[in-house]
Amino acid sequence: MTNSVEEIADTDALFVIGSNTTENHPIIGLRMKEAVRNGAKLIIADPRKIPLVKFAHLWLQQKPGTDATLINCIMHVILKEGLEDTKFIKERTEGITAFRKSLKSFTPAHGEKVTGVPKKDIIEAARIFASADKAGIYYTMGITQHSMGTNNVLALADLAMLTGNVGKESSGVNPLRGQNNVQGCCDMGCSPNVFPGYQKVTDEKVRSKFEEAWGRELPTEIGLAATEMTDAMIDGKLKGLYVMGENPILSEPNMNHALKAFKSLDFLIVQDLFLTETAELADVVLPAASFAEKEGTFTNTERRVQRVRKAIKSPGEAMDDLSIISHITLRMGYNPVLENLSALGYLVPDKMEADKYITTPEQAFLEAGLLWPEIRGMTYQRLRNGGLQWPCPSHSHSGTRFLFQDSFPVGKAKFVAIPGLPSKEVPDDDYPFILTTGRILFQYHTGTMTRRSKALEAVAPEPFIEINKSDAEKLGIVESALLTVTSRRGQIDVKAKIGDRVGPGVVFIPFHYKEAAANLLTNDALDPVCKIAEAKVCAVKIEKAA
Amino acid sequence: MITLTINGREISVSEGTTVFEAAKELEIEMPTLCYEPRLKPYGGCRLCIVEIEGIPKPVTACTTPATENMVVNTNSDYLYRLRRTIVELLLSDHPNDCMICTRAGDCTLQELAYFYKLRENRFKGETRKHDRIDENPFVKREMDKCILCGLCVRVCDEVQGVNAIDFVNRGFNSNISPPYEKDLDCEFCGQCVAICPTGALTGKVWAGEGRQKNVKHTETVCGYCGCGCNVTLHTVRDRVVRISSKRDSHNQGWLCAKGRFGYEFINKNDRLKTPLIRRKKGGELEPATWEEAFDLIVSRFNSIKKKYGPDALAGLASARCTNEENYAFQKFFRAVIGTNNIDHCARY
Numbered sequence: 001m002t003n004s005v006e007e008i009a010d011t012d013a014l015f016v017i018g019s020n021t022t023e024n025h026p027i028i029g030l031r032m033k034e035a036v037r038n039g040a041k042l043i044i045a046d047p048r049k050i051p052l053v054k055f056a057h058l059w060l061q062q063k064p065g066t067d068a069t070l071i072n073c074i075m076h077v078i079l080k081e082g083l084e085d086t087k088f089i090k091e092r093t094e095g096i097t098a099f100r101k102s103l104k105s106f107t108p109a110h111g112e113k114v115t116g117v118p119k120k121d122i123i124e125a126a127r128i129f130a131s132a133d134k135a136g137i138y139y140t141m142g143i144t145q146h147s148m149g150t151n152n153v154l155a156l157a158d159l160a161m162l163t164g165n166v167g168k169e170s171s172g173v174n175p176l177r178g179q180n181n182v183q184g185c186c187d188m189g190c191s192p193n194v195f196p197g198y199q200k201v202t203d204e205k206v207r208s209k210f211e212e213a214w215g216r217e218l219p220t221e222i223g224l225a226a227t228e229m230t231d232a233m234i235d236g237k238l239k240g241l242y243v244m245g246e247n248p249i250l251s252e253p254n255m256n257h258a259l260k261a262f263k264s265l266d267f268l269i270v271q272d273l274f275l276t277e278t279a280e281l282a283d284v285v286l287p288a289a290s291f292a293e294k295e296g297t298f299t300n301t302e303r304r305v306q307r308v309r310k311a312i313k314s315p316g317e318a319m320d321d322l323s324i325i326s327h328i329t330l331r332m333g334y335n336p337v338l339e340n341l342s343a344l345g346y347l348v349p350d351k352m353e354a355d356k357y358i359t360t361p362e363q364a365f366l367e368a369g370l371l372w373p374e375i376r377g378m379t380y381q382r383l384r385n386g387g388l389q390w391p392c393p394s395h396s397h398s399g400t401r402f403l404f405q406d407s408f409p410v411g412k413a414k415f416v417a418i419p420g421l422p423s424k425e426v427p428d429d430d431y432p433f434i435l436t437t438g439r440i441l442f443q444y445h446t447g448t449m450t451r452r453s454k455a456l457e458a459v460a461p462e463p464f465i466e467i468n469k470s471d472a473e474k475l476g477i478v479e480s481a482l483l484t485v486t487s488r489r490g491q492i493d494v495k496a497k498i499g500d501r502v503g504p505g506v507v508f509i510p511f512h513y514k515e516a517a518a519n520l521l522t523n524d525a526l527d528p529v530c531k532i533a534e535a536k537v538c539a540v541k542i543e544k545a546a
Numbered sequence: 547m548i549t550l551t552i553n554g555r556e557i558s559v560s561e562g563t564t565v566f567e568a569a570k571e572l573e574i575e576m577p578t579l580c581y582e583p584r585l586k587p588y589g590g591c592r593l594c595i596v597e598i599e600g601i602p603k604p605v606t607a608c609t610t611p612a613t614e615n616m617v618v619n620t621n622s623d624y625l626y627r628l629r630r631t632i633v634e635l636l637l638s639d640h641p642n643d644c645m646i647c648t649r650a651g652d653c654t655l656q657e658l659a660y661f662y663k664l665r666e667n668r669f670k671g672e673t674r675k676h677d678r679i680d681e682n683p684f685v686k687r688e689m690d691k692c693i694l695c696g697l698c699v700r701v702c703d704e705v706q707g708v709n710a711i712d713f714v715n716r717g718f719n720s721n722i723s724p725p726y727e728k729d730l731d732c733e734f735c736g737q738c739v740a741i742c743p744t745g746a747l748t749g750k751v752w753a754g755e756g757r758q759k760n761v762k763h764t765e766t767v768c769g770y771c772g773c774g775c776n777v778t779l780h781t782v783r784d785r786v787v788r789i790s791s792k793r794d795s796h797n798q799g800w801l802c803a804k805g806r807f808g809y810e811f812i813n814k815n816d817r818l819k820t821p822l823i824r825r826k827k828g829g830e831l832e833p834a835t836w837e838e839a840f841d842l843i844v845s846r847f848n849s850i851k852k853k854y855g856p857d858a859l860a861g862l863a864s865a866r867c868t869n870e871e872n873y874a875f876q877k878f879f880r881a882v883i884g885t886n887n888i889d890h891c892a893r894y
Contacts, residue, residue: 005773006796026735026802027773033707055707177772179891181872182865188872190863190890196873201886214881219856223886229860238860238887240850244875245864246891267846273817275831283846284839285831287818290811291769292779292786296868298767300774304796308868311764312784312812316819317836321864321871325878327836331844334882364870386776386796441733444770444804452811455683455751456803459734 002172003136003402004302004389009034011170013132015125017045017156018067018142018536022052023441025140025176025301032138041128045070045117046142047436048466048508049501058125061503062115064436065423065537067143070122071155072418073111075162076103077126084130085164092408093161095415102417114420116503130163134170140178141438145536147424150529155418166413167404177301179445180291184299187375187390188368192223197372213371216334225531227252227524233261240267244321245288247276250446253533254489254524255517271324276448277514287318294320296361297383299390303400305378306387326358423537424525427505431487431539433471434506435521438536443512451512463513464497467542471505472498475542482545485509487538490520493545507540550616559612566594566607574620577629577661579636579654579743580695581608584798585704590696593629593658596620604628630662636693638669640744647691649745651758655693656744676721684734684807685747692746694720698738705800708732722746734803740790749788751807756782765792768805769866773797775805786812851883860887 008014008031022029029052036042036055044053045060045067053059062070078084079100089096108119129135137160143152157166157173165171177183189196199206201222211218224232230252232238241262252258262268262281270282279285291298293314299305314320359367362380369376377392388399427434442460444450451457465483477483481496485507494509494516502508511518523538547558552569559568564587569576579591589609596607599617604625607618619625637659644650658664676689696713699722703709710732714723724730739747761780768775776795780788786809793799821839822831834842850858861879863872872890879888 022733025771025773026733027775027797027800030705030707030800033705037704179772179865180767180769180774181867181869182772182891184869185863185865185867185872185890188863188869189876190872190888192886192889195880196876201880210880214877216881216884218880219884219886221857221886223857223888224860226862226889226891229862229887229889232860237858239854239858240847241860241862242879243862244871245866246862248862248891251891267850269843273811274814275816275818275822279818280831282822282831283824284843285818285822286839287820290817291766291866291868292764292781292809292812294868296870298769298774299869300767301772302774304774305869306767306774306776307765309764309766311762311766311779311781312786315784315813315817317821318817318819319836321867322874325871325874327840328843329874329878329882331840332847332878332882359870359874361868361870364873368869368873442803444808449769449811450804450808452814452816453751453804453808454810455734456808458683 001174001176001302002166002404003170003174005031007170007402008032008136008138009038011035011040011132011134011136013041013043013129013135014138015043015045015129015135015159016052016138017071018144018152019138019140019176020046020048020050020052020142020438021138021176023050024178024439026441028138028176028301041132043125043128045125047503047506058121058128060115060117060121060125062117063503064434064506065146065426066115066420067146067152068148068155068418069106069111069114069420070117071152071159072103072106072420073108073115073122074126074129075159076106077108077123078130078162079103081126083127084162088164089162092167092412093415094412099158099415099417106420129159134168135163135165136171136174137165138174138176140176142536144175144532145534146532147525147527147534148421149527149532151418151421154416157413158415158418161413161415167402167406169402172402175301180300181298183301183303184297184305187299187372192225195371196368197374199372210371227526227531227533230258230261230524233264236264239265241265242269242271243278243282244271247272247278247446247448249277249281250514250517250519251511252524253519253522253535255519256490257524271321272448273318274448276446286324287314287316288324289314289318289320293318294322294361296322297365297387303389304387305375305383305390307380307383322361322364323358330358424534425488425523425537425539427539431541432505433540433542435485435487435518435538435540436502436506436508436536437511437518437522438508439512440510443510445512447512447514463494463510463516463518465494465542466497466499466502466508468502468504468506469498469500472496475544477544484543484545485521485540486543487521487523487540489523492516492518492520507542511535548612548614550612550614550618552618553620563612564608565596565598565610565612565616565618568612569596569607569618569620576607576620577658578608579658579693580697582697582700582741584793585697585700588696588700590694592632595625595628597622597625630664633658633662634664634667635669637664638667638671639673640693641673641690647745648686648748648752648757653745654743672718674718678727680729682730682734684736684750684803685730685739686750686753687730688746688748689721691744692722693744694722695743697741697743698722698747701737701741702732706733706735706737711738734807735801736803736806737800740799740801740806749807751810752788755785755787756780761787768801770802770804770808775801777801777805784813847883856884857887859883859885860889863888863890865891
């Protein structure tokens with residue numbers, strides 16, 4: 001998030017797109033409701049009538065996969081009606097002339113045709129958003145999990161720039177991150193193209209800094225993205241995989257393909273709390289510690305680095321992930337503790353005793369800070385009460401609530417023209433419905449944690465498919481009828497939930513349930529830039545189960 | 547700014563400040579069962595009554611705005627007797643089962659009974675019987691312990707925006723209930739449970755687990771979504787028995803059903819307790835020692851690397867693990883294995 005969660009309460013207008021906030025980020029959802037109570041106008045764009053719609057002034061029910069067109073049309077109206085922030089555009093951006101041209105064809109009428117949103121609503125959304133003093137954009141996977149996901153995000157950035165809603169309080173472009181430490185995992189360089197702190201692996205200067213710190217020559221090529229690894233496994237290029245705390249078999253789109261890939265590996269290590277679907281395929285399964293059993297930090301969606309503390313011992317011989325990695329690192333002939341730390345006065349263990357080479361969480365944190373200046377000002381001591389938000393470059397810095405107050409890292413921000421591209425798989429006669437997937441309030445991701453809770457499981461025990469009343473009528477389907485849902489990649493049986501939560505022609509299945517895994521159906525077509533798969537749109541057909 | 551005098555001490559507060567808040571700033575404590583700074587003023591329990599010069603009868607401090615030159619007295623024998631009687635009246639219709647109540651030791655009503663030394667009760671008579679069992683899986687509702695402070699109704703309305711419960715019936719038959727007195731069917735965020743000052747609302751998962759004795763509290767961060775709510779783990783030995791959240795946290799103490807109640811996985815019996823390895827290709831996973839597992843990993847990693855090069859190996863880090871673990875993981879792949887084939891589930 002460019003801004004902070006707390007600031008949401010003081011926003012004048014909110015544009016929530018592709019985020020079922022109250023179910024997936026319940027506490028951020030509370031701030032949005034607070035904003036509405038404080039008088040803010042809430043615009044929601046979502047193919048589903050999500051619970052937050054109850055609080056919205058305007059709900060735009062776009063067809064799945066038409067987000068960029070919707071956003072472009074809103075911007076078309078803003079420019080046509082002269083509602084843009086000319087001062088901000090002049091001082092902090094470039095490329096408005098070409099951008100303006102690119103939006104010419106995105107009229108509200110065109111928008112209505114492509115997205116299904118009435119043109120008057122597109123116009124109203126533009127007016128509400130652009131005339132608000134402070135307006136914030138909030139999105140999640142509904143925007144990103146598309147073959148044009150990067151474009152969708154850029155279009156939202158354009159909208160924020162056009163209305164001067166970046167670099168000030170209670171505004172911004174705010175992706176709500178789906179997992180407790182997905183922000184931190186990205187920050188720490190667990191991506192094929194960047195070191196910790198988003199420093200490019202292809203940048204020679206950056207690489208030599210890391211080579212010096214780590215004392216090893218480092219690879220120069222960008223590695224494989226998770227979504228590309230599956231094909232590499234099948235092609236035989238990838239022989240060994242080490243999975244730490246993930247269950248990709250169930251979370252990856254096109255599950256049959258993923259299953260085939262994982263089975264073709266020579267060597268698979270899975271480190272987890274439970275024998276997950278992925279762990280069952282492993283050659284080595286390592287028992288890890290839960291968050292209640294270890295020290296460290298998580299970084300939340302607003303860049304807040306917070307302390308995780310050990311409350312209990314792990315069961316049996318389970319070990320925290322950091323110790324496991326340190327043991328393996330050591331046995332591969334590398335000292336996991338950075339010696340540079342001692343030069344800065346931090347404790348580095350005695351070389352003579354191998355056991356002391358096990359990196360402590362605090363050592364690892366300080367080491368990351370040495371290599372990524374944005375968190376250099378953080379220490380465990382400073383994080384003890386409520387954490388700090390990066391950038392926090394020095395020990396006297398109190399953290400950053402919102403980004404880009406005075407400038408952008410690139411100087412002036414560039415408007416990027418975004419085309420209105422269709423999804424890779426659109427409905428046709430054979431597969432007439434659009435399937436979209438997501439999470440529900442009472443389950444979480446692949447259910448490894450939530451499905452072990454009796455109470456959560458009691459209220460959300462089984463998968464379902466949301467289908468519109470009119471479609472159910474046409475197909476002669478009654479509530480709770482078992483349906484067979486088929487895509488070009490797979491087939492599942494799942495119970496019908498009839499209503500008006502999805503529009504006609506659209507169905508929704510939560511992806512938590514292995515007994516009817518939505519990802520058997522989803523499309524693994526990738527966004528060419530960020531390599532995300534198109535889990536939010538694919539074509540399916542629906543029949544009554546035999 | 548407004549200047550007023552409370553118990554002979556002067557204080558300046560901003561317009562709109564209540565007498566209760568002004569007193570709090572002076573660190574003058576007043577008993578209350580229904581005041582909650584995160585909610586709108588309510589004035590239900592009548593315990594924060596104060597005397598104000600020029601006003602003939604005591605008024606509730608939590609609903610009275612401070613005004614210029616107001617002179618307030620929060621303590622007198624008269625107020626003490628009134629407050630004691632209010633608590634006594636509440637207790638006259640309250641089951642005396644602190645012995646087996648989940649909230650014992652963490653109950654405002656019990657604390658007030660202790661403070662006012664209320665062992666006997668002058669008010670004997672009919673008591674409410676609410677023995678209906680609510681079958682919802684999260685919230686244990688023991689309505690005979692309810693003092694009708696309205697906190698649960700208010701938090702469900704003002705914060706959660708769900709309005710799952712409200713007051714029903716009148717007078718002696720007043721009760722808090724879901725519509726048509728059905729079972730609770732809501733988002734089960736448990737804000738009502740967290741805010742209840744008595745044992746009327748408790749977590750069903752807490753039942754029979756540790757209350758106060760030997761319970762250790764650890765401040766940490768929720769392990770579910772990216773909100774990063776601050777949570778307090780209540781543990782007894784190596785068992786998590788409850789999760790709560792402090793109101794001065796960035797999430798203001800609010801949690802969701804998963805964060806508040808979804809912790810059973812931590813102590814589940816099917817947690818992995820030893821490393822497992824496949825001793826033969828195609829064989830079963832069998833328990834192994836860490837030494838054995840590490841040796842196998844190192845030999846297989848080395849042989850794959852030697853035969854096919856470092857890019858034949860890859861790592862999937864975890865958005866569930868800590869920063870430190872993820873840092874060490876990517877460093878291992880880059881510096882030790884020698885590949886940038888490292889990613890995680892940010893895209894799923």
